[in-house]
Amino acid sequence: MTDKRVAIVTGGSRGIGAAIVRRLADDKMHVVAIARNLEKLNQVCSEITSAGGTAEALVCDIADFKALAAAVEGVAERLGRIDVLVNNAGIAKDGLILRMDDEDFDTVIATNLKAAFVTIRAAARPMVRAKGGRIINISSVSGVAGNAGQANYSASKAGMIGLSKSVAKELAGKNITCNVVAPGFITTDMTDVLNDQIKEGVKNFIPLKRFGTPQEVASVVSFLAGNDANYVTGQVICVDGGMVM
């Protein structure tokens, strides 16, 4: 049991997720960071505890839906509350539609979209009991505007938006908000795979002429998780340097 607000962040071991874990811990929450790699999770969590915050690692493959639901339910039982849920973990398996096989489509939808449904269903129970909660789903500008070569990824991220807007309507009466953050190009392992020529080309399409940082996404998550966003639900906030207007 803890008196602190409890936040669960999936994909908290690196990139945007690790920045969200650090930021919510700075916001005085107890953060449970979920990912597959214990060593990386422990690195993020021990940095936080050395700085006086509280965070814990929870190893789980979010594509194992039974294990994922049990992990979220376990947090509620053990800590007595779930105040904030951030569905951040995600994967991409890009390819042109003519060449995309069923497996690459299904895996991306399962990891990015179904896992979010599973965690929301599991976290909603303790949130309803507590008469409050914040659900924040990390989508992508690809889910808002589409992107050639990312039919599976864009479908999963657009699906997260429909899921979030429905959950926002369904749970508003219980004082639970559900919002989406849609990042554009953010400097992480996911975008490091692009070669320099592609990166420069992409910057030309970004009005602010640069990639964003994981911290700039985490700030918006922090806003949505805090009291300043009490009256905000069902929204999609693009953090993309103005790409999608």
Ligand code: NAI
């Ligand atoms: P990343 O690849 O650096 O990190 C992804 C995180 O998800 C890692 O912690 C990884 O361990 C975790 N993860 C992936 N599959 C998992 C599984 N089956 N079980 C447990 N954990 C799993 O990605 P990045 O860049 O930090 O992205 C985070 C989120 O933001 C993703 O949902 C991504 O789609 C989204 N996003 C990222 C953008 C970018 O430019 N980096 C742009 C738009 C959206």
